[in-house]
Amino acid sequence: MSMFDSFRAKPKWKFIENGYGNESSLDSTDVETFKKDPIASLARESCQNSIDARRNDEPVKIVFKSFLIKTNSIPGIKELKEELIACRDSHEKNTKYYKKFDSMISCVEREEILCLRISDFNTKGLEGVATNDRNKAFYYLTKGNGLTTKISSNSGGSKGIGKFASFVASDLQTVFYATLNENNEKGYIGISKLASRLLNQETGMCTTGYGYFCRSEKVLPILETLVLDKYFVRDKYGTDIYVIGFRAEENWRAAIISKILDSFMCAIQYGDLEVEVDGIEINKEKLQSIVYNDSYIIPSEKKNILAQYVLLNNEFVHTKTVDIKGYGNVKIYLKDFDRQNENFAINKCIMVRYPYMKITDFKIPFAKPCSALCIIEKNELNSMLREVENPQHTDWEPNRITDDTELRREIKRVIKEIKDQVQIFADEVLLSGDKEEIDIDGAGDYLADYNFGNDDISLSGEEVTEKPKVVNFRRAILKNNIGDNSEEGDNSSVYDIGSHQDNGDDSSEPSGNNLGTCSEIHEGGETNGYNQEGDEEVLHSVQLSGMKIKILLLDKENGKYLIVFNSIYDESNCDLELYYLDDKGGRYIPNVTSAYINGNEVKIDKNRIKNFSIENGIRYKIEMNTDLDDLYACEVRIYANR
Secondary structure, rough: HHHHHHHHHEEEEEEOOOOOOOOOOOHHHHOOOOOOOOOHHHHHHHHHOOOOOOEEOOEEEEEEEEEEEEEHHOHHHHHHHHHHHHHHHHHHOOOHHHHHHHHHHHHHHHEEEEEEEEEEEEOOOOOOOOOOOOOHHHHHHOOOOOOOOOOOOOOOOOOOOHHHHHHEEEEEEEEEEEEEOOOOOEEEEEEEEEEHHHOOOOOEEEEOOOOOOOEEOEEEEHHHHHHHOOOOOOOOOOOEEEEEEOOOOOOOOHHHHHHHHHHHEEEEEEEOOEEEEEEEOOOOHHHHHHHHOOOHHHHHHHHHHHHHHHOOOOOOOOEEEEOOOOOOOEEEEEOOOHHHHHHHHOOOOEEEEEEOOOEEOOOOOOOOOOEEEEEEEOOOOHHHOOOEEEEOOEOOHHHHOOOOOHHHHOOOHHHHHHHHHHHHHHHHHHOOOOOEEEOOOOOOOOOOOOOOOOOOOOOOOOOOOOOOOOOOOOEEEOOOOOOOOOOOOOOOOOEEOOOOOOOOOOOOOOOOOOOOOOEEEEEOOOOOOOOOOOEEEEEEEEEOOOOOOOEEEEEEEOOOEEEEEEOOOEEEEEEEEEEEEEEOEEEEOOEEEEEEEEOOEEEOOOEEEEEEEEEEOOOOEEEEOOOOOOOOOOEEEEEEEE
């Protein structure tokens, strides 16, 4: 067939022969990647691809529009039905596949089929649609598998498999791609991703499972404007994706909106991205009204979405820019919450990289309820992390680098450094100051109503049904029932962690039963018990003084405490003891079930952390899990065994 004939040839479906090679199934790996959450994957991948094709400084706009189409108006639908029947019959012994193909056949037998159009604007369109150039975007999109033209180190995508999310959202696993590019070239092609089937019983020749609605045997695009949605004809540069037999799950519009807000909040806030979902417009100006409208948000996504919006828009947010090992800057946002509003804290840090796409998040031990956001800008750091993202772009996985051990280690160190810097900033903000009183309820009711001046906007959903008790941490003078009174300036750090009743004096009563499930009362003698064993001196234990130790209650019900101090000593063998107290000076031993110093688990013995070292100038954060289940005044003592 001549080139002229190829242009005149009537478009038709062509299912590719496998050349006696590999066969594929309906549930191939590239499709399975996105099956967990098809609608969300479709939304995320579509936006990412469009942002990467941005044409200028104007925002990229993406439109998701559902529509019904007469089945017989779909190009090549009769041929597609014939192929589906052949696939079903070829897999008659496979009950699972037989039922799936039977369902597909039922779909194309309907009078109308629901489709979804995904159109982007202010983008470049797909290069190579008229030339079939193997190095251009149209070729990679339609015929590449794991291939990409996104050579920019700062693009969103990099794996070349995001396109398969569209097939997962189709009941027919069939998609049409159409484009008008900057060279004023237009064209389209249809792709159906089915399963291999037998073509010839005698020879054993099968299909690959891939079919193309195209012109000529060379599988060339059709150089015309594709019109499936009768209300839309493309006249501006960009690309359209048509999902045929759209699997419209319940509340799919909210699912798309929620995923876009969660994944691209920063891009929308910065004015880089605008989205429209079946007439619902999402842009910088309308972002607030969308975020606070429960009808647009999936409940499970609400908290993360709100957290990002608050971090980017509230005036009471702490920010810091940090250089990561010379690879480039990250900007950290941190918002702490009082107890009344702690329900809005996500207690984790959301990681976003240029082009302002959320990648992952991680939990770190915060001293107070808070939310954090870390944005990696367009720099070498961004490029480095892009290379180790998983195909879904939802995590960084350095072990993907198999051929460069040192690079793999360096990326791990870089990721750890980012987390460490977030933790350091959190400590600076949440544990700052040298006050004798420590208020874990926060610095103020900054977000008491989350209204931001718009009386028409309300936040519904989870509500605080019980007002938390106000807990005031205060320095207490301990009257030691062991026989040594606490003096001003000793190392004992004692804070009242109990809910207390006003008796008209300065006394307070810890709530709960002091004897509870904890150990027996600690009585008499040396508190550490290390000095003598018979007549033989074993170790000389010295209580370390002069350090301000802060005690924070993280979780009352589960007895979780955070102890923070800056060391002024270099000691190789230390013990830390924790006690809970009554107002009469009685000291009691809780059971410590586990403990971590700066994230590393350490040895414990009842109320004691044993055999740890400290260095001058280093800040230590000690998480202790105890069997206490109420609010108590507590004391911490640190000893050096010399």
